[in-house]
Amino acid sequence: MDFAFSEEQEMLRRSARDFLAKECSSKVVRKLMESTDAYDPALWKKIVELGWTALGIPEQYGGVGTFLDLVVVLEEAGRALLPGPFFATMGLAVPALIEAGTEAQRKEVLGAIAQGTARATLAFTEPSGRWDAGAVTLTAKPSTGGWQLDGVKLFVPDAEAADYIVVAARTRGEGEDGISLFLVKGRPKGMTVTSLKTLDMTRRWNEVRFDAVKLDGASLMGQADSAWPHLRRALDWGTAALCAEMIGGAQKVLETSTEYAKTRHQFGKPIGIYQAVSHKLADMLVLSESGRSATYYAAWAVDADAPDRSLASSMAKAYVSDAYRKISGDGIQVHGGIGFTWEHDMHLYFKRAKSSEVTLGDATFHRELVAQSLDL
Amino acid sequence: MDFDLSESEKTFRDEVRAWLKANVPRKDGPSESDMKAFVESRRAWQRKLYEAGYVGITWPKEYGGRGEGFMQQLIFNDEMIQAKAPEPINVIGLGMGGPVVISHGTEEQKKRYLPPLLSAEEIWCQGFSEPNAGSDLSGLQTRAEDKGDHYLVNGQKVWTTLAHVAKWCMLVTRERKEANPREGLTYLLVDMESPGVEVRPLVQITGDAEFNEIFFKDVKVPKSQILGEAGNGWAVAMTTLLHERGTLGMALATRAQITAAELAEHARKLGRGADPLIRQTVAQYTIEARALQLNGYRAVTAVKRSGIPGPEGSILKLMWSELNQRMAEAAVDMAGPAGQVGDGDGWLYQFLRSRANTIEAGSSEVLRNILAERVLGLPRSR
Numbered sequence: 199m200d201f202a203f204s205e206e207q208e209m210l211r212r213s214a215r216d217f218l219a220k221e222c223s224s225k226v227v228r229k230l231m232e233s234t235d236a237y238d239p240a241l242w243k244k245i246v247e248l249g250w251t252a253l254g255i256p257e258q259y260g261g262v263g264t265f266l267d268l269v270v271v272l273e274e275a276g277r278a279l280l281p282g283p284f285f286a287t288m289g290l291a292v293p294a295l296i297e298a299g300t301e302a303q304r305k306e307v308l309g310a311i312a313q314g315t316a317r318a319t320l321a322f323t324e325p326s327g328r329w330d331a332g333a334v335t336l337t338a339k340p341s342t343g344g345w346q347l348d349g350v351k352l353f354v355p356d357a358e359a360a361d362y363i364v365v366a367a368r369t370r371g372e373g374e375d376g377i378s379l380f381l382v383k384g385r386p387k388g389m390t391v392t393s394l395k396t397l398d399m400t401r402r403w404n405e406v407r408f409d410a411v412k413l414d415g416a417s418l419m420g421q422a423d424s425a426w427p428h429l430r431r432a433l434d435w436g437t438a439a440l441c442a443e444m445i446g447g448a449q450k451v452l453e454t455s456t457e458y459a460k461t462r463h464q465f466g467k468p469i470g471i472y473q474a475v476s477h478k479l480a481d482m483l484v485l486s487e488s489g490r491s492a493t494y495y496a497a498w499a500v501d502a503d504a505p506d507r508s509l510a511s512s513m514a515k516a517y518v519s520d521a522y523r524k525i526s527g528d529g530i531q532v533h534g535g536i537g538f539t540w541e542h543d544m545h546l547y548f549k550r551a552k553s554s555e556v557t558l559g560d561a562t563f564h565r566e567l568v569a570q571s572l573d574l
Numbered sequence: 575m576d577f578d579l580s581e582s583e584k585t586f587r588d589e590v591r592a593w594l595k596a597n598v599p600r601k602d603g604p605s606e607s608d609m610k611a612f613v614e615s616r617r618a619w620q621r622k623l624y625e626a627g628y629v630g631i632t633w634p635k636e637y638g639g640r641g642e643g644f645m646q647q648l649i650f651n652d653e654m655i656q657a658k659a660p661e662p663i664n665v666i667g668l669g670m671g672g673p674v675v676i677s678h679g680t681e682e683q684k685k686r687y688l689p690p691l692l693s694a695e696e697i698w699c700q701g702f703s704e705p706n707a708g709s710d711l712s713g714l715q716t717r718a719e720d721k722g723d724h725y726l727v728n729g730q731k732v733w734t735t736l737a738h739v740a741k742w743c744m745l746v747t748r749e750r751k752e753a754n755p756r757e758g759l760t761y762l763l764v765d766m767e768s769p770g771v772e773v774r775p776l777v778q779i780t781g782d783a784e785f786n787e788i789f790f791k792d793v794k795v796p797k798s799q800i801l802g803e804a805g806n807g808w809a810v811a812m813t814t815l816l817h818e819r820g821t822l823g824m825a826l827a828t829r830a831q832i833t834a835a836e837l838a839e840h841a842r843k844l845g846r847g848a849d850p851l852i853r854q855t856v857a858q859y860t861i862e863a864r865a866l867q868l869n870g871y872r873a874v875t876a877v878k879r880s881g882i883p884g885p886e887g888s889i890l891k892l893m894w895s896e897l898n899q900r901m902a903e904a905a906v907d908m909a910g911p912a913g914q915v916g917d918g919d920g921w922l923y924q925f926l927r928s929r930a931n932t933i934e935a936g937s938s939e940v941l942r943n944i945l946a947e948r949v950l951g952l953p954r955s956r
Contacts, residue, residue, distance in 0.1 A: 199576060199577050199578070199579065199583075199645060199648075199871065199874075199875075200575060200576045200875055200878075201575060201577070201868070201871040201872045201874070201875045202575065202872065202875045202876075202879075203575060204575070266575060456950045456951070456952065459952060460951070460952060460953065467953075468952075468953050470946070470952035470953055471952070471953045471954070471955050472955070473939075473942070473943070473946075473955055476942070476943070476946035476947075476950075476952045476955065477939075477942040477943075477946065479946055479950055479952065480941075480942040480943075480945035480946045480950070481942070483889070483945055483949060483950060484889055484892060484893060484945070487869060487872075487889055488862075488865040488866070488868075488869055488889075488893065489865070490872075491865055491868035491869045491871070491872055492861070492864070492865045492868060494575065494868075494872075495577070495868050497575075498575045498576075498577060501575075502577070502578075504577070513860075513861045513864055513865075516857070516858070516861050517861050517862070517865055562854065565853070565854050565857035565858055565861070566850075566853060566854070566857070568857040568860060568861060569847075569853035569854070569856060569857040572838045572856065572857065572860060573838075573842065573847075574838060574841060574842065574847035574852075574853050574856060574857075
């Protein structure tokens with residue numbers, strides 16, 4: 199057993215951190231935050247040149263590196279609050295394509311993602327906001343050699359910047375039976391993408407509406423009606439990936455707050471000398487380290503295709519959802535008034551923590567999945 | 575990153591598993607209330623483990639250890655718990671006494687003390703805390719007076735596990751008064767059979783007498799029993815505590831897994847599994863216990879690289895103690911008013927005993943100070 203990243207992965211982390219400190223500073227994040235799609239093609243090009251969009255993609259489709267390598271980069275992306283479709287593409291669309299795509303779809307889309315010419319996302323949940331199979335009610339019906347999609351997808355990350363959208367649709371039945379995945383390229387007639395005004399401005403959440411959208415037969419991913427097990431596996435990947443982003447952000451909040459407690463003086467002493475402050479930081483450390491352990495294990499379980507990959511992802515998401523929210527809230531408290539200002543970055547993390555918490559299932563949702571695994 | 579065992583680790587695990595299957599004592603051994611029989615059965619069990627080569631797994635071979643890595647220790651701990659095997663008697667000696675002798679002892683001391691510690695022929699206890707020196711260990715007042723070839727020890731220690739059956743006590747004493755209270759301390763290994771040593775049991779809130787007070791009155795301790803340098807006992811004491819929280823931390827991580835599984839079983843038995851709040855609570859503690867275990871695995875990987883447990887071990891102890899309290903309380907609550915009757919399905923003892931978890935072996939307040947100061951680098955509060 200060896201529960202640490204390799205020397206190469208640590209090098210990747212250092213280079214990612216250096217790159218993002220330079221190219222994705224708080225100034226850049228704030229500029230992108232105000233833009234319509236939070237997507238900067240020039241920054242994406244640099245990310246592609248670093249090879250990040252090839253991480254986790256199988257070699258035969260132009261990929262280089264493993265899911266664990268991707269996790270290292272995602273952690274740094276979360277630390278820098280990297281805006282844009284990196285998580286949506288690498289954390290959600292890529293695993294859906296790997297798990298469910300036809301050979302032709304994988305070749306085309308994974309190849310384009312790896313090369314940097316395409317971005318993608320996954321449209322899963324709907325106005326119900328559920329993250330289980332029952333969330334999928336958008337209908338797909340056979341129609342003249344192809345399919346017709348009707349319905350609304352909600353909370354689709356970074357759909358505006360996406361060239362491809364993997365859409366979960368219901369072709370029959372209910373629950374886990376009768377779910378099919380479709381690969382939608384571009385903006386077919388009848389599909390409208392609307393950006394939602396949400397708390398976390400560093401990431402775009404979209405409504406994607408389908409009004410009698412016609413897709414050809416080749417847009418179906420794999421077999422009709424039986425996509426749920428594939429989608430479930432893609433969500434394991436996505437959940438572990440999101441946790442990696444979250445612990446990267448939590449670590450940054452902890453470091454910033456610790457540094458502030460060392461330098462901010464009150465009553466003639468650095469505030470970190472007072473146990474009301476230092477013990478809060480110690481608790482933040484415990485949460486951050488434990489969230490890190492749970493996340494790294496989930497990432498390994500997904501990468502190694504261990505039998506407990508879904509359980510490990512649920513455990514990580516339950517823990518990290520609570521931990522990041524608590525850490526980012528306490529980060530504001532440690533900073534006092536300055537942490538409450540728009541100018542300080544603390545609120546960006548606080549908002550990202552909340553949006554990540556409710557994405558792909560919150561702590562309560564994942565604890566229930568864990569309870570099911572305990573035969574309670 | 576790799577969670578699979580190597581071939582040699584698998585072989586070791588299979589050996590341990592087979593041995594434990596054949597040798598774990600049958601249940602219904604003497605209970606802890608029959609102290610004498612309990613100690614003797616645990617002593618015999620440790621002797622058996624020792625003869626099979628499973629005590630002191632990471633200790634050097636020349637002193638009776640197995641000379642293997644932390645990974646083997648971890649595998650062994652897991653197998654012991656899977657097999658529901660009792661703990662060896664000499665927990666203080668194995669977790670702290672031995673490691674501190676290995677770190678600070680002379681060659682002669684290692685040869686003298688380690689083999690009988692491993693075989694449970696000699697049991698160890700730890701004389702650190704005093705009535706007026708708890709978290710602030712450097713305030714200790716037990717005196718060691720230099721009498722040429724020996725010290726004369728006078729004073730009192732408290733909360734001493736196993737003192738009533740121990741042969742050796744790791745005793746931190748004050749030899750000189752210095753401006754810095756961490757200076758002038760001397761770490762002695764005291765023969766508990768020496769004239770002037772008196773042990774009195776201390777009854778705790780569970781009704782048991784697991785801890786003791788020790789009184790030292792003009793106890794002669796030869797200078798050959800100084801561990802480390804005279805006057806430099808603070809460093810030796812700190813090594814002891816590092817091992818306490820490090821190696822202990824690993825054992826606790828595995829124990830938390832078991833308690834969480836027992837809690838789930840308790841909920842199923844009581845038929846409370848359909849209650850959404852209970853589902854959430856049990857799942858939450860199961861997740862925390864798993865996170866604790868995974869923290870332990872990361873710490874083991876770090877130890878493999880650096881050789882000694884770091885202050886991160888404090889995270890394990892802190893998390894475990896607070897989690898253990900919450901799990902025991904949840905188990906009692908789950909049963910409603912019936913939870914307070916009799917032994918509460920075995921949980922009432924844990925409910926009470928776990929209150930000590932956040933006090934003993936470094937109170938949660940001290941551990942948070944350690945994390946704040948030694949891991950985060952915040953300024954010292956004292």
